[in-house]
Amino acid sequence: MTRLKSEWIADIGNTIEECQEYLKKVTGRDFRTLVGNEKWPDNLKIAVIPITQGEGIIGNFAESVVAIVKAMGFNAYVTNDSDVAGIYEASLKNADVIFIADDKRFIAINMKNGKIADNNVATAIGYVNALEGGADGISDKKILLLGYGKVGKEIYKELISKGGTVTVYDEDQIKQKEMFETGVEMIENPNQIKDFKYLIDATNTGNWINEDMINRDVFIVSPGVPLSLSQNAYEKCRGRIIHDYLQIGVATMLRMVV
């Protein structure tokens, strides 16, 4: 799981509205409707608590989570205190949901009903739903999943549950062996990537896909950070690519706990 860099998320706060508009344009869904149309509570108080454990606080992280939740129409703030004191502060202020992340886990906890959402699972669910919206359904589509790590495996489960026909590409020989033994359809040659119109990229190596490696009509959703596409490949896919560092995962975490 990739540790975010402060500079990757520095602009989330001031581009969150345009990000949501782009998501709506490309998938027909916004942060509230990305994963189903269940009703949302009228008002929610959300606290984000900075956590100093391990490698410590990432600049812009808590503020970005607040910006995303505010763009969904809810009241959100970063606690003055960090860590346990911050959790206590949030409870004194009657927070309905708290977001906390250490070096190993990023979770949301509903303080009222005890529900917990993990960012890996939420990111997988959110991105599969973004693909479903952008591709206008999954069950009749051939999809290539790039990367069979923590998030990739969650995405694979979600795609299969939605009736998708999934092929996986992962360069790691151990993962290839695991996929072979568990009957996961796979390709081993990256030159076959361009045979697929629908891609989910869950790899965490940046800048390894150039424009002649992808299908000219590709629709790609990319939870993997940093982005695998080269700059010109990314430009070529404008309007047919969904990629962010936090937004879809955070929106889905909130959906999962309320």
Ligand code: 2YG
């Ligand atoms: O509170 C803080 O500022 C830090 N303790 C946050 C640390 C987060 C570490 N985890 C990551 O950077 C990513 N796994 C978060 C999720 C990336 C999007 N999938």
